[in-house]
Amino acid sequence: MEIFDRYKEKCFEIKTDPFYVPYVEELKNAYSVWKDEEIPLLEYKDFNIYFETGSRSEYESKYFERRRRLAHAVMLYILFEEREYLDKICELVWAICGEISWAVPAHLARERTEAYRKYIDLFAAETAFSLAELAALLKDKLPQKIYDLIICEVTERIFDSYEERPHFWEKLISNWPGVCASNVGCAYILLAPQRFEKVKERIFDNLNQFIKSYGEDGSNTEGISYWQFGFWNYLNFADLLWRYSNHSVDLRHGGKIDKMATFLPKMVLRKNIVISFSDGSRTYPFKDIGLYNYILNNYDDVQIPAEKPDSLNIARSSKLAWILRDFFWSDVHQFDRKVEFAESFEYLSDAQWYVVKKRDYSFAAKAGHNNEGHNHNDVGSFIFADDNGQILADLGAMEYTAKSFSNLRYTILSNSSLGHSVPIVNGKAQKDGATFKAVVLKANRDVFSMELQNAYENEQDKIIRTFTHSAKGITLADRYEKIKENTYIERFVSIIKPKCLKNGVQIGNAVLRTKSAPDVSSQVIAEHNKEPLTVWLLDYAVTENEFKMDVEVLK
Secondary structure, X not given: OOOOOOHHHHHHHHHXXXXXHHHHHHHHHHHHHXXXXXXXXXXXXXXXXXXXXXXXXXXXXXXXXXXXXHHHHHHHHHHHOOHHHHHHHHHHHHHHHOOOOOOOHHXXXXXXXXXXXXXXXXXXXXXXXXXXXXXXXXXXXXXXXXXXXXXXXHHHHHHHHHHHOOOHHHHOOOHHHHHHHHHHXXXXXXXXXXXXXXXXXXXXXXXXXXXXXXXXXXXXXXXXXXXXXXXXXXXXXXXXXXXHOOOOOXXXXXXXXXXXXXXXXXXXXXXXXXXXXXXXXXXXXXXXXXXXXXXXXXXOOOOOOOOOOOOOOOOOOOOHHHHHHHHHOOOOOHHHOOOOOOOEEEEEOOXXXXXXXXXXXXXXXXXXXXXXXXXXXXXXXXXXXXXXXXXXXXXXXXXXXXXXXXXXXXXXXXXXXXXXXXXXXOOEOOOOEEEEEOEEEEEOOOEEEEEOHHHOOOOOOOEEEEEEEOOOEEEEEEEEOOHHHXXXXXXXXXXXXXXXEOOEEEEOOEEEEOOOOOEEEEEEEEXXXXXXXXXXXXXXXXXXXXXEEXXXXXX
């Protein structure tokens, strides 16, 4: 079975075609940074920090650094077959196979110590696939002890563990069964195909749970990063299975899958600015050329508005499977196609996302409910963006700590409705749970309207939020049924410092026009990468039954 088409010819192409020259150089540069360093130690003190403080980075930075190095060395050895790279591979495999657990501490919080070794989480499954794939690709070149060690460790930690008991993620409706089952399935196909035949139906059932996490319209409310994480892993398995089955089993197409593949361009507002609802990202680098080319080559009606990237972010990637596929799945001719920005409107009825793209701005609003994947309490939230970025922003994912996935999740500004452009009702934020939701009243090319009151606890009076749009901007109108009996604050969120004017507030290249002036405050919070971010909060006291704001782009 060939893992990649035209494997030897593609290796030659990668080494010689001008398209790949900057990427191969990037790979060599990434390797040169660490090649003379010792392998990072995974120490008890770093492992235990999560359990003491909730911080994940101390251990995970070293854990993923090992896997980054392995990915660099494997790709370089595949291309150049130099002994130096093989020696690095052997040392890194030896270290990874000696780890107490292939799972990260944040996923072991409720496990007994004796369960650590055979615990399968997202990253244990990824580790198994990485080791299995390098073993399959380099089998004749690896020392027998290293090859045997991979077989031994993957068999005990993954295959035996998977077959001994059910795992909690198998019945989740989320990315977890997609990522875990796809990587476990790939490892089986490559190292233990006979055992795979006995578990494949269970793997398929796991993947069906993943598919259920998407709407019938192909939408993923967790955001572009989680779409990429889940769907790319799914495609890795579906493609390998298709090859393993001699093209007789094709999970790459059919039903909802084709819509899931074409969801990517719907998340793009303009350039690299994307919809960031839930734990999404405000911008996205579009460096995953293997994934994008695979989708362009295998699915109809997909246009990805991305130019050939200057780099592949190789220095940061810890996923061998993705680096391999950026090289082996990419097509040097795909980026010859120019995709022009086009004005458009789309309503994704399952996600309840309303997206408008105009010449000078883009706008996205959501209804939904407060029990979505990687949920934020954000019913009624919206984004207003131009070519420079989000002006009225949805913050997306901030730093992950133990608090992020605990009963304190919604005390974090970015996860609470207090960190979104939605009303504050009687001094209170929205509540979490599927019953706290919007009721969509109208969603057509001109208007998006919804009831918001059900997102708030014990709020019976109607709150109707309506968006309209024109060439120059949007108009928001919130209608309150009983203004005298309640206190309402209209909150708007930006990461750009606002400037108060006589007739409104300027944020970036837009002006917010209202009858009154806001109270402006700010908070500094940690981005997903732990970098500080200043968040600006604009609060307008509501004194009439209707609050109206025009958001206009400055020409």
